[in-house]
């Protein structure tokens with residue numbers, strides 16, 4: 585059975601942020617992730633993890649001005665210094681939270697005919713981050729995000745593009761973050777791509793499509809996909825990263841169903 589984590593930026597929004605840890609643990613999650621930890625004190629986050637016996641599964645490197653629409657700075661040639669400072673900041677938090685995975689968002693790049701500078705910058709930045717994180721035993725993940733609905737212009741919008749960056753970077757501790765929701769929109773054929781990419785996957789996230797809501801609300805057959813991950817012997821975390829339709833707890837039927845079938 586996959587190890588399920590809850591993304592606290594999207595789930596349990598009924599509670600103030602620091603109360604979401606307890607709510608996730610009470611709902612049966614063993615791990616948590618969120619987009620960014622930087623607005624909170626490391627000590628407070630570490631205390632919540634310890635109090636509720638939760639694993640900090642992952643969070644993102646600083647990704648620029650999120651409110652202003654930025655979605656990562658790793659591919660931006662004029663932001664290299666800021667990217668590198670961000671890696672140090674993320675490492676500080678990762679140490680305090682004993683977090684073994686950090687995700688890098690490549691960023692938006694709208695000039696498709698002139699993408700070379702973005703790719704070169706991205707690959708150099710990935711190498712910089714990977715080399716800093718490797719001695720700490722931390723994996724750097726690179727997420728492919730759909731450019732059709734959620735992030736028009738995102739540089740790495742297919743698994744092939746993300747793998748091109750990962751291969752070009754050439755570091756063992758850089759792996760793919762495979763988000764079932766984004767890949768369903770861009771590529772489909774989820775089980776076959778999971779089979780092919782499994783050795784390169786460092787983290788999985790999910791939401792149903794369309795709508796980015798809980799499993800069962802859309803077209804993805806999650807029991808089949810989760811069983812497929814077991815058959816592939818995928819050992820990583822699988823994180824719920826969706827907008828609950830009618831309250832987080834009310835939308836956890838997929839988790840309860842899944843746990844029940846494991847007990848039968």
Ligand SMILES: O=C(O)[C@@H](O)C(=O)CO
Nearest residue numbers: 619644727729763789825
């Ligand atoms: O899928 C997503 O959107 C996230 O994993 C993320 O970190 C950036 O929004």
Ligand SMILES: [Mg+2]
Nearest residue numbers: 727763789825
């Ligand atoms: Mg994601």
